[in-house]
Each structure stands twice: as structure tokens, then as C-alpha cells.
Amino acid sequence: MVSNADIFDANILIVDDQEVNVRLMEQMLRGTGYRCLSSTMDPHAVCALHRANHYDLILLDLQMPGMDGFQVMEGLNEIETDGYTPILVITAQPGHKQRALASGAKDFISKPFDMMEAKTRIHNMLEVRLLYKQLEGQNRTLESLALHDPLTGLPNRRLLMDRLSLAIAHARRNKCTVAVMFLDLDGFKQINDTLGHDVGDTLLRMVADRLVATVRQEDTVARLGGDEFVIALWELSDVDHVAKLVSKVIQAVSQPYSIQGSDVQMTASVGVSIYPAHGDEVDTLMKNADLALYEAKHSGKNDYRISAYAEL
Numbered sequence: 038m039v040s041n042a043d044i045f046d047a048n049i050l051i052v053d054d055q056e057v058n059v060r061l062m063e064q065m066l067r068g069t070g071y072r073c074l075s076s077t078m079d080p081h082a083v084c085a086l087h088r089a090n091h092y093d094l095i096l097l098d099l100q101m102p103g104m105d106g107f108q109v110m111e112g113l114n115e116i117e118t119d120g121y122t123p124i125l126v127i128t129a130q131p132g133h134k135q136r137a138l139a140s141g142a143k144d145f146i147s148k149p150f151d152m153m154e155a156k157t158r159i160h161n162m163l164e165v166r167l168l169y170k171q172l173e174g175q176n177r178t179l180e181s182l183a184l185h186d187p188l189t190g191l192p193n194r195r196l197l198m199d200r201l202s203l204a205i206a207h208a209r210r211n212k213c214t215v216a217v218m219f220l221d222l223d224g225f226k227q228i229n230d231t232l233g234h235d236v237g238d239t240l241l242r243m244v245a246d247r248l249v250a251t252v253r254q255e256d257t258v259a260r261l262g263g264d265e266f267v268i269a270l271w272e273l274s275d276v277d278h279v280a281k282l283v284s285k286v287i288q289a290v291s292q293p294y295s296i297q298g299s300d301v302q303m304t305a306s307v308g309v310s311i312y313p314a315h316g317d318e319v320d321t322l323m324k325n326a327d328l329a330l331y332e333a334k335h336s337g338k339n340d341y342r343i344s345a346y347a348e349l
Contacts, residue, residue, distance in 0.1 A: 039167040045069075047093035047163045051076040052083055052109070053127075054101040062096060062127075069156055080104040084112040092123060093166050094159065099128040099137065110141045121169045125162055127155075186260040188238060189245035197259035201269045201319045204257075208272065208312055215312040216279045218268040218286065219326035220248075223304045223338040225264035232301070239296050240303065251289045252282065267323070276311065276343070283307055283341045291339065304339035306330060315344040 049071060051062050059076045066074055077086060080101045087095065095113070099106035106126060113122050126137045129148040137145055143165075144158050184196040192200065201217065208215045222244065229237040241264065248258045248266060257269040268286070273279055290305040308330025310316060315325040325344040332342040 039164050039171070043167055044160060044163045045071050046073060047071070047167065048073045048090060049075070049094045049096065049163075050083070050086060050090070050092045051096045052078075052080060052101075052106075053096075053098040054078050054080070055098075058098070065152060065155070066159070080106070080109050083109050084116060087113060087116060093170075094123045094125060094163055096125050096127055096159075097142070099126055099130060099133055107136070107140050110137075114141045121166060123162065123166045125159065186262075189242050189260050191245050191249075191266075192257055192259040194259065194261050197257060197261075197267055197269065198319055200257045201322070204269055204271050205312055205317065205319065205322075209317070211272070214273040214276075214279075215322075216270040216273055216282075217310045217312075217322045217326040218270065218283060218341075219308040219310075219323070219330040220266040220268065220286070220290075220305050221307075221330055221334065222264035222290070223306055223334075225303070228301065228303070232296075232299070236296050236299075236301070240294055240301060243294050243296070244290060244303070244305075247289045247292075248286065251286050267326075273311075279309060279311060279343070283309055287339065287341060306333040306338045307341035308333055308344065309341060310344040310346075315346060 049066065051059050051074065053059050053062070056078065059078065063074055063076065075086070075090070077083065081104055083095070097106045097109060106128070110124060113124065122141050122143070124142045125144045125146065126142040127146045127148060127150065128137070131147040134145045134147075144162055146155055146158060184193060185191065186193045204215045225237065225240075228240060241260070244266070245258065245260065248268065252258060252268055252270065255271045259267045259269070261267060270279065270282060287305055287307060290303060294301040294303060308326045308328065310322045310325035310329060312322060316322045325346045328346060329342040329344040333340050336342065
């Protein structure tokens with residue numbers, strides 16, 4: 038919900054070519070309790086100001102020299118192509134009401150206006166605008182949660198699969214190599230059992246940070262759950278390049294971690310599959326990387342294995 042405090046803290050821009058009208062509107066709004074007021078008498082400046090400040094409400098005069106309010110609204114609508122353009126038109130020409138609303142204004146007040154009516158319309162418009170912003174924020178949060186691991190902020194399995202599909206499509210077009218690294222922490226359950234889940238969660242976040250710092254910006258580091266991570270490596274030159282990157286990752290993970298005053302040691306085992314030698318589909322590459330991880334674990338951990346399973 039939107040509180041009165043939120044409404045009074047809303048960012049408002051007053052646009053009028055007459056200074057007396059600007060001062061009158063500022064006086065009314067400040068007397069009501071609004072705190073974040075800006076104004077301009079230059080209609081050409083409105084769009085740049087809105088890009089910079091993202092106003093919650095624009096009080097717009099229609100009749101201005103050089104550039105009228107309708108032209109201003111055209112520019113604002115280009116900025117807010119998918120959003121809610123917060124325009125309240127205030128004009129001495131009530132005959133323009135229908136055109137103003139059709140041009141993007143959300144409400145209309147005729148001059149001279151009733152003070153109580155103006156206050157009510159401004160309050161109502163701001164409430165709708167702030168509710169819209171809250172909904173946008175909630176939708177972005179839900180979208181992020183659907184694609185990212187809530188503990189580490191890394192991409193989850195769904196987003197990993199999408200990015201890996203893109204990497205394979207890119208490699209197919211450009212005749213280059215993609216690698217999948219399936220990484221599992223050695224002895225992570227013991228850390229959870231002896232030091233507690235808080236330490237375990239902190240360790241997972243620190244491992245995630247190290248993995249992201251170790252690989253290139255174009256690569257994707259994802260967490261599948263528990264202590265399982267997957268790294269999708271884009272556009273590699275050859276197998277030797279893959280081996281160097283895997284060794285770098287294992288070395289980064291194995292450095293000591295300082296958590297709650299204690300030094301925690303951790304190692305990782307990694308299984309690797311390579312496109313196109315070990316598969317040309319996401320599921321095949323993931324399966325073969327997982328099988329290679331099993332071999333790395335079985336051979337003594339803190340090591341890696343490259344898949345021995347070529348696609349038939």
C-alpha cells in the first residue's frame with residue numbers, strides 16, 4: 038500500500054511559462070505537505086529533466102510559446118513507452134480536454150481551478166502512480182526470483198539452460214567450442230554439520246563470488262542447488278584452453294575462507310563436457326559433465342575430469 042508519507046515525498050515537476058502560475062502551484066503544494074518540488078518555464082527542457090529525475094507527477098500547462106504541451110507529451114510518451122506517463126494537464130482552455138487525454142495526459146484541470154479539487158486530483162494521481170511503481174518493482178522481483186538462486190544471486194537452472202542454448206547456437210554458427218563445467222564442493226555436508234548452516238550459506242556465497250571473479254564476463258556461473266554449481270564457458274579455442282580455466286577455478290575455490298573468525302578449507306571436484314565432441318544439445322552436455330564429475334569424485338576429489346563420452 039501507498040502511505041501519505043510516500044505521496045508527500047513524491048517527485049513533482051511543474052511546467053508553466055508564467056512565473057506567477059509556477060509560484061502559485063508551488064505555494065499550494067508546499068502548504069499541503071509536498072516536499073520534492075521542481076519547476077521549469079522552458080517546455081524544451083521537460084523531457085531531459087524527466088529522463089534525469091523520473092518524476093512521479095508532471096503538472097503541465099498546454100499553452101506555451103515555442104513548444105506547446107501537446108508536443109511535450111509526445112516527447113514524454115517516447116520516454117515512457119512501456120510505462121505510466123504521469124501527466125496532469127492544467128490549462129485555461131477546457132476545450133482541449135479530450136485532445137489532452139488522448140495525447141497521454143492522465144487527468145485534466147481547467148483554470149481557474151478549485152483548490153480542493155486540484156489537491157484531490159493530484160493526490161489521487163500520485164497514489165495511482167506510486168502503486169504502479171510498487172507493482173513494477175514486485176514484478177521485477179518475481180522475475181528475478183524465477184531466474185536466479187535466492188541465496189547467491191547466481192542464475193538458476195532455468196536461466197542457465199537458456200544461456201547454454203544460446204552459447205551452443207552461437208558456437209554452431211561460428212564453428213567454435215563451448216564447455217560445461219559441473220562443480221561440486223568436497224565435504225560440504227561436513228561443514229554444515231559441524232559449523233552450522235549459517236556458515237555453510239556464507240561459504241556458498243563466497244564460492245559463488247570467487248567463481249564469478251575467476252571466469253570471463255561472457256561466461257555464466259549458475260547454482261543448481263545445494264553445493265552444485267555449473268559454469269557455461271562461451272567460445273573457447275581448444276581443449277587446452279578449457280583445462281587451464283578448470284585448473285584456475287579449482288585453485289580459486291581451494292583458497293582458505295575466513296568465516297566468523299575461523300579459517301575454513303574447501304576443495305572442489307569438476308566434471309567437464311565440451312561441444313561438439315560430447316554432445317550438441319544442452320541436456321547431453323549436462324549429462325556428460327555430470328558423469329565426468331562422478332569420475333573426478335571417484336578418483337580422489339579436488340580434481341577434474343573431461344568427459345570420456347563422445348556423442349554417438
